[in-house]
Amino acid sequence: MAIEVRDVTKSFGTTPVLRDVSVDVESGSLTALLGPSGGGKSTLLRVIAGLERPDIGTVHISGVDATRLSPQRRDVGFVFQHYAAFKHLTVFRNVAFGLEIRKRPKDEIRERVMELLELVHLEKLADRYPSQLSGGQRQRMALARALAVEPKVLLLDEPFGALDAQVRKELRTWLRRLHDEVHVTTVFVTHDQEEAIEVADTIVVLADGEVKQVGSPAEVYDHPVDPFVMRFLGPVTEIGGDLVRPHDIEISASPLDGGTPATIARVVRLGFEVRVEVEVDGQDGREAWVQVTRELADRLGLAPGDTVTLRPTPGARRLALSAV
Numbered sequence: 001m002a003i004e005v006r007d008v009t010k011s012f013g014t015t016p017v018l019r020d021v022s023v024d025v026e027s028g029s030l031t032a033l034l035g036p037s038g039g040g041k042s043t044l045l046r047v048i049a050g051l052e053r054p055d056i057g058t059v060h061i062s063g064v065d066a067t068r069l070s071p072q073r074r075d076v077g078f079v080f081q082h083y084a085a086f087k088h089l090t091v092f093r094n095v096a097f098g099l100e101i102r103k104r105p106k107d108e109i110r111e112r113v114m115e116l117l118e119l120v121h122l123e124k125l126a127d128r129y130p131s132q133l134s135g136g137q138r139q140r141m142a143l144a145r146a147l148a149v150e151p152k153v154l155l156l157d158e159p160f161g162a163l164d165a166q167v168r169k170e171l172r173t174w175l176r177r178l179h180d181e182v183h184v185t186t187v188f189v190t191h192d193q194e195e196a197i198e199v200a201d202t203i204v205v206l207a208d209g210e211v212k213q214v215g216s217p218a219e220v221y222d223h224p225v226d227p228f229v230m231r232f233l234g235p236v237t238e239i240g241g242d243l244v245r246p247h248d249i250e251i252s253a254s255p256l257d258g259g260t261p262a263t264i265a266r267v268v269r270l271g272f273e274v275r276v277e278v279e280v281d282g283q284d285g286r287e288a289w290v291q292v293t294r295e296l297a298d299r300l301g302l303a304p305g306d307t308v309t310l311r312p313t314p315g316a317r318r319l320a321l322s323a324v
């Protein structure tokens with residue numbers, strides 16, 4: 001195991017921010033810490049990095065008890081949302097910095113830095129200054145710099161959080177590919193479930209300072225342990241007292257065994273998918289919606305005012321709301 005966090009509790013003043021948190025991060029994995037704002041993700045990452053000390057509990061990195069080690073002695077690379085580059089140094093020198101202070105031979109530094117710049121696709125911009133880079137390029141430089149000293153673990157705190165949606169998407173795919181090439185154990189913080197699902201091998205859902213669930217993206221999406229995780233990982237809707245994914249509902253113009261009657265309120269076409277908003281009988285006006293393909297919506301001729309029957313598909317994940 002590359003990182004073992006055991007029974008970590010941390011408070012700021014009297015406010016507990018992490019409560020008895022235990023997390024294992026496998027060597028070579030790409031793990032997302034996912035959860036709502038204020039849930040404790042950054043604090044957990046900082047505890048792993050050594051920037052915060054837990055009140056109770058331990059952190060092992062590569063089998064060594066790192067709980068009381070300084071960040072410098074933990075062999076971790078760190079990238080924050082707003083990366084503080086050395087403005088007066090070129091991209092090359094920024095990436096070389098960690099190797100220069102370790103007094104590595106010049107030839108070795110040159111070779112390693114150029115290799116890293118190629119990895120992050122910045123080899124042509126080696127002589128530029130940080131102010132001459134785009135936000136996305138700067139974050140890639142930050143990653144190259146963190147990787148330069150070959151850390152055992154790479155910790156990323158919303159590394160793409162400050163960038164616009166399009167660049168964020170590009171960098172996600174790029175991070176996944178980079179990880180497939182270098183295999184360094186990586187933990188990244190995000191509050192964006194799509195980002196976590198697309199990039200990570202393992203997702204740790206953290207909320208209210210507690211680990212709610214750990215699993216592969218498919219496990220946490222398809223088998224959420226509770227309504228909170230189900231809601232956080234993707235869209236949900238309510239029918240017949242159950243929480244269900246809107247694409248896991250059968251819709252029919254004729255009655256279905258065990259189905260729930262409903263009336264179509266609106267049909268919203270969103271390109272390939274169609275969102276059918278319905279008023280469900282006996283649901284006190286709480287609206288529900290069903291996601292169908294355009295092809296199905298057209299075939300059934302769904303229109304506002306139509307009476308339909310809804311039923312979760314046989315394999316649908318359902319969580320009873322009454323049990324909460």
Ligand SMILES: Nc1ncnc2c1ncn2[C@@H]1O[C@H](COP(=O)(O)OP(=O)(O)OP(=O)(O)O)[C@@H](O)[C@H]1O
Nearest residue numbers: 012013017035036037038039040041042043044191
């Ligand atoms: N140094 C600090 N002093 C006091 N309170 C803090 C400190 N750092 C964090 N907190 C509080 O701890 C809680 C958890 O913060 P943390 O940054 O870990 O959450 P997060 O899940 O990373 O949220 P976000 O996505 O908004 O960064 C918040 O309520 C925050 O206000």
